[in-house]
Amino acid sequence: MAVTLADVARAVGVSASTVSRALSGTEKVNEATRQRIVKAAAEMGYEPNQVARSLTSGRNDLIGLIVPDIANPFFPPIIKAVQSRAASRGKTVLIADVDEHPADEIKRARVMHKRVDGLIVVSPRTPDESLAELVELQPIVFVNREVPGATSVLVDASEGIQEAVEHLASLGHTRIGYLNGPRRSWSNSQRRTAVRRACEELGVELVELGPFEPQIQAGVLAADLVHSKDLTAVVAYDDLIALGLMARMTERGVKVGPDISVIGIDDSPMSGMAYPTLTSIHVPGSRSGMTAVDLVLDLGEGATSTPKVVQLETRLIIRGSTAPAPHR
Amino acid sequence: MAVTLADVARAVGVSASTVSRALSGTEKVNEATRQRIVKAAAEMGYEPNQVARSLTSGRNDLIGLIVPDIANPFFPPIIKAVQSRAASRGKTVLIADVDEHPADEIKRARVMHKRVDGLIVVSPRTPDESLAELVELQPIVFVNREVPGATSVLVDASEGIQEAVEHLASLGHTRIGYLNGPRRSWSNSQRRTAVRRACEELGVELVELGPFEPQIQAGVLAADLVHSKDLTAVVAYDDLIALGLMARMTERGVKVGPDISVIGIDDSPMSGMAYPTLTSIHVPGSRSGMTAVDLVLDLGEGATSTPKVVQLETRLIIRGSTAPAPHR
DNA sequence: CTGAAAGCGCTTACAG
DNA sequence: CTGAAAGCGCTTACAG
Structure with missing residues (x-):
């Protein structure tokens, strides 16, 4: 149905390997042939099949983000920060809302695991006992929860x-x-x-x-x-x-x-x-989101090291809902 | 690294085909062997590689949902409705927030397309001229936008x-x-x-x-x-x-x-x-979300037919912000 | 009911 | 710089 690598290769008269290299830009390809390939690919409307690409390369260019409840206005800023930071590092973000059901966290994490290059789990409610299972799904970074042996971004209230x-x-x-x-x-x-x-x-x-x-x-x-x-x-x-x-x-x-x-x-x-x-x-929701992205991608790139824990600080913003105690 | 089908097959002493069948439950397998396979798979901690599965079967068990801005409280109820409806039909939802950037809609949709069984795009800002490109990414359902030749769920304000x-x-x-x-x-x-x-x-x-x-x-x-x-x-x-x-x-x-x-x-x-x-x-945000899921999955199952347009109705909820006009 | 084989669409050492 | 080949981990006709 869709145009494949092989189709482009045939049209241009080169091997699939060459097309792959020309398009992904990972290795040297003769400049003239590269141009022919790029042109043909564009004309034929070729879109690489990401699924196939993932299977061979192991990369997905995707980050999975699991949040408890997107309807809670605390999370959107985090989500947006994660997205923009991820984009600047060439990744797309997949969001999963577990709707405050702790049991779903593990399930969703497992489903996403193989499809993403890293997982960010915000405020997991996962019971302590099950946390170990989540930690196995490396690379994974926790936000707003301290997890023994895992990398996390914490907010110190x-x-x-x-x-x-x-x-x-x-x-x-x-x-x-x-x-x-x-x-x-x-x-x-x-x-x-x-x-x-x-x-x-x-x-x-x-x-x-x-x-x-x-x-x-x-x-x-x-x-x-x-x-x-x-x-x-x-x-x-x-x-x-x-x-x-x-x-x-x-x-x-x-x-x-x-x-x-x-x-x-x-x-x-x-x-x-x-x-x-x-x-x-x-x-600092946005900042914790950005930090989490950096940490999870670094983990993915095998920045082995010991698990890091980043602490972010909080401060009081005084507005209209606080006033002197009433006299009684 | 991870346990594969072949590992399980070797452990049980059957072929990969049999393991595949036993686990996916699509075809008859001898009850006794099935049990041995299921048991071994569980013990070995086998998790099917969804990417590989997608590549061969063409199914992803995923629905892609594109929204303009999750920080806008109008969207979370839609997202949640989509998720719960999708779950009841065995699908997981991937959410993408395009942050009100129309240009990203097509890009994100294309990235998701091959990885999902269907796309739901809410309130697209895509310019009319580019809409056709989106429509190609079938199965696709539009919410809150009438798109010529495409299935959509509209709210009649x-x-x-x-x-x-x-x-x-x-x-x-x-x-x-x-x-x-x-x-x-x-x-x-x-x-x-x-x-x-x-x-x-x-x-x-x-x-x-x-x-x-x-x-x-x-x-x-x-x-x-x-x-x-x-x-x-x-x-x-x-x-x-x-x-x-x-x-x-x-x-x-x-x-x-x-x-x-x-x-x-x-x-x-x-x-x-x-x-x-x-x-x-x-x-009716929730209802439009649920309807969209049903429509997109039906489209995916080749319920050919002509594109459907579902209209939902609205009504006024009177609260405290309206009152008689002030005398001047 | 079960196995061998082909194939999904790519990427990536390995030769040349 | 480029091609042939193997392989990623599954699924699915095709035989038996």
Whole structure:
């Protein structure tokens, strides 16, 4: 059906090997013949069959990216960063959304494995026990999860969280809530630990709520819980939960800012657009995406070495959702 | 390196053909040998090489999905619907985000073409002249764009828009604005035409602004323009533009609802969470995704027939951003 | 029910 | 610089 290498070779009167070399540009080919080949290929509409190419060369020019939920606005910037970085290195990105189903991660990873030159797995919820299976699918890089023996890009939420708690304490809040993210989430355990430590250091009382799914709806749920606990400030596992909480509070006539301070994590695009705007901890999503691409391609090129762990930092972005603690 | 068919065959003492048949389950194999094969394959950790399989069988068990911008909240629901529908038909979905670069559509489509069993292209911005090239990459289904000679799933915005303009007219608005989407967008030309027709029918004066990119930032820009035109109501090309406009209006002290009515299109998840909540035209994204999967797989199975065009309907969801026209 | 053989479309040492 | 040959790991008629 489609035009093959052999067709072009026949048309030009050379061997398939020569056509292959002329088109891929890997080896020397006589300039005149090369031009004839390129011309003929173009005229005949030849498109190399990538599948066949992969089978022989082992290269796919593809990077697989597995994310938990593309509907969560935290991920698109990462995805875009991965794509643009990959493009600049001659690779195309294949995205798989596992829709927050941890079990699918391994399945999807295995399906992609043979077809790509490397895998990037963001925020895997994979249970610890199964992680080893994923690690086998080299080259693989994890983002937002520390995996023993594997290369990963981590975001260290602790500075940002430290700043957040200091910010609240300086506004006079003495008792704050932390809205936990998913139970299995590595990020959540990091964030929770950081909140605990900061509160302890600053002598702020901490009330933990949740776990909650990283979704706006969960934030709505959380709002009512928070209200019943009589808290004046909360830090949420992520912006979505914070946004949902704010919406529900506003609906109930509670003024976000004056009545209750809310801090999100991720600094997603919506945080500047909500009303009031959401104070949030900036997480360098784009940078982690770019870094992951570099790491995974380096791994693929056999930059053996020991697994690297890259840490990225966070910082607090103060907006309208935090204000002095109300007098009681 | 990895375990191959031949390895398994050798271990069990049968031919590769038999192993292939036993594992793919396409043909009869002696039950006893099948069990030995399955057992050995599992023990050896055999994973079929999908690339090789594709090359011989022609099947990839993959569907390619090309979207303009995954950061736009309109797309994730479509993507998720495509994924779940595809999964139920035994296919995995490969997503490509072309980041609103029309030129990349064809490139990405070509790269994916040989690797997938079918392509779904959402809202292509491809110029009319180049569309023919895309159509060649059969099986292919277009969503949100009518393409001559090709199968597509279209959303008919006209009912929703008719309802929207009626809604505004009944609230006493006599002069409304339409914020155009991207110039090249097929959806925009449909929407604009529908707004024009509805305004004409109802005797409402129409002011057109734009084009604007489907992004929150563009809505911020639009807000100032709208303000200077002294309009009491606007319909935006999509929710993002509407949301950005609302945020900017609020920032400038203009009360959305009482001072200016705003209607978005897409009914994306954020529309219920904004403040005030956004009146929007519901577009059946999930349904269009599912339909597209069915169509593309049917095409692949050689359900020749003439290209089908499926039309889906829209309706207005009234929320807090529309209110009676202010007295002047 | 099973095996041997050909072939999918390319790439890549190996000779020349 | 170029060709012939082998091979990537599977699948699939074709015989038996």
